[in-house]
Amino acid sequence: MTRQEILDELKKVLSPYTVDKEKLAQIDENTDLIKDLKINSANLVDIIIDAESKYNIEIDYDSADRMTNVGSCIDVISEKMGQA
Amino acid sequence: MISIGNDIVSLHHINKQRTCQRRFNSKFITDSELKLYSRPDAAQMPFEVFVWLLWSAKESVYKFIKRHQPQLVFSPIKFTCREIDLSGFSPAASYQLCDHNGFNHVPAIAMKVAFQNEQISVRSVISPDYIVSFAALKESFSQMHWAVERINAADPESQSDAVRALTLKKLKQLNVSVDAFIGKSPAGYPFVKDPDVLLSFAHHGQYVSYAIMTGHS
Numbered sequence: 545m546t547r548q549e550i551l552d553e554l555k556k557v558l559s560p561y562t563v564d565k566e567k568l569a570q571i572d573e574n575t576d577l578i579k580d581l582k583i584n585s586a587n588l589v590d591i592i593i594d595a596e597s598k599y600n601i602e603i604d605y606d607s608a609d610r611m612t613n614v615g616s617c618i619d620v621i622s623e624k625m626g627q628a
Numbered sequence: 629m630i631s632i633g634n635d636i637v638s639l640h641h642i643n644k645q646r647t648c649q650r651r652f653n654s655k656f657i658t659d660s661e662l663k664l665y666s667r668p669d670a671a672q673m674p675f676e677v678f679v680w681l682l683w684s685a686k687e688s689v690y691k692f693i694k695r696h697q698p699q700l701v702f703s704p705i706k707f708t709c710r711e712i713d714l715s716g717f718s719p720a721a722s723y724q725l726c727d728h729n730g731f732n733h734v735p736a737i738a739m740k741v742a743f744q745n746e747q748i749s750v751r752s753v754i755s756p757d758y759i760v761s762f763a764a765l766k767e768s769f770s771q772m773h774w775a776v777e778r779i780n781a782a783d784p785e786s787q788s789d790a791v792r793a794l795t796l797k798k799l800k801q802l803n804v805s806v807d808a809f810i811g812k813s814p815a816g817y818p819f820v821k822d823p824d825v826l827l828s829f830a831h832h833g834q835y836v837s838y839a840i841m842t843g844h845s
Contacts, residue, residue, distance in 0.1 A: 563783050579816075582784035584832055585687060585702060586637055586680075589655045590646070608655065609703045 545625065547573075550599075550618045557594045561587040573615030599625055629746065632826040632841050633692030633763035635684040636776065638833030639677070640757060647676040656704035657682055669714045677754060681737065682709050684761040685750045689741040691817065691828055692748055692763035698815030712739040717754060726775040727798070731762075758835045762828075773798060773840040780834070787831035792818075795827065795838045802842055 545553075555568055561583045562568045568581065577583045583591070592608050595601070595617070601624035603611075611617045646652050653662075657679060664670065665678050673681075686707040694700045718735040728734065737752040741763070751769055752761040760776055762769070775798065779790045792810050795818075804825055810818050818827045826841040 586642070586683065586832055588702075589652060590643075592655060593646075593652055605655075605703065605705050609701050612701060 545622075547618050547622070550621050551614065553598060554595075554614065554617055554621070557591060557598055558583065560594075561590060571614050573613070573618065575614045577612060577614070577617075595621060601625055629693075629696055630765070630826070631692045631695045631763075632768075632772070632828045632839050633688040633690065633694075633748075634761070634774070634828035634830045634837055634839040635687035635691065636758055636760045636830040636832050636835050636837040637680045637684045638758050638835045639680070641782075641833035642676065642680060644676045647679050653679050656686065658705065658708065661709050664709070664712055667714075669717075672719055673714065673717055673754075677759065681752055681754065681759050681761070684759050685709055685739055685741055685752060685763075688750055688761040688763040688828075688830075689743060689748045693743060693746065694815055695817055698813075706743060708742045710740050710742060713737060719756075725777055726794075728774050730770040730772060732770070758832075760830070760835075760837050762839050764839075764841070768841060771841060771843075773802065773842075774838060776835060776837045778834050779836060782834050784831075787836050791829045791831055791836040791838055794836065795829070795840065798838070798840060799825070802840070804842060 558568060562581050575581060578585060592603050596603055599621050603620060603624060607620045611620055661682060665675065670678060686704045689707055690702045714737055716735045716737050731751045734753055739750050740747045741750055748763050749766040750761050750763050752759060758776065762772060762774060764772060775794060777790060777794050779786060795810060804822055810820055813819055818829050824843050828839045830837045
């Protein structure tokens with residue numbers, strides 16, 4: 545999957561936890577999950593679990609810690625999918 | 629380390645079934661913390677409440693520490709809950725939401741949360757609707773002002789406006805000089821002009837909460 549393809553799928557993962565759908569549609573690699581999308585921290589674990597299911601990957605603690613913005617989410621997902 | 633932390637979890641906004649799955653809760657609760665649930669004093673507490681109690685305690689301590697380590701990312705598995713005293717938990721307890729000072733008058737749960745070399749004390753209060761946790765130095769709890777409010781709209785802007793309005797009202801009552809507009813530091817915590825006043829906000833669903841300490845003990 546390309547980064548753009550992962551980003552498009554990631555929007556679906558983030559959608560249930562994002563109130564501002566317009567902002568979600570416009571996300572880029574620098575978008576911060578909490579500061580920009582206002583995702584409640586209580587939903588961060590949901591996002592990890594949903595991403596694991598969607599991409600059929602396992603996200604360890606250290607990798608999960610890195611998933612604070614869209615770019616780093618794509619980094620982690622790519623890595624776990626076995627892509628550089 | 630002088631600081632303050634506050635977190636709230638709305639029990640109407642959690643997925644009970646998902647919470648109880650080990651696949652979910654293992655992301656932030658260790659096996660040894662899980663063992664604490666099998667103690668007799670935990671019997672009255674539903675498992676999902678126990679799980680989110682630990683989450684909110686860790687999050688409140690994260691906010692406490694972040695004031696001094698602004699770059700800190702929340703990694704819940706690195707925070708360890710211990711010495712949890714559930715004797716204060718009362719499932720049927722009800723009490724007013726607002727204008728609390730200290731924790732002696734409510735059924736509060738006490739615990740310590742360890743992170744790096746620190747052990748931070750936490751007090752948590754549980755109602756059928758929410759779990760709210762406060763992190764501070766042990767001797768500061770008796771002076772902490774706190775409140776929970778239920779709001780109508782649950783969007784981020786309404787939550788933010790509501791908690792600021794609630795806090796400003798209290799600060800005025802406490803005679804804290806408030807041409808204070810409540811700002812947000814780059815590290816994400818709220819502050820007013822008076823450096824002796826410490827604030828922490830939290831919101832989730834239709835619940836917002838604040839913790840205030842004026843003057844350092």
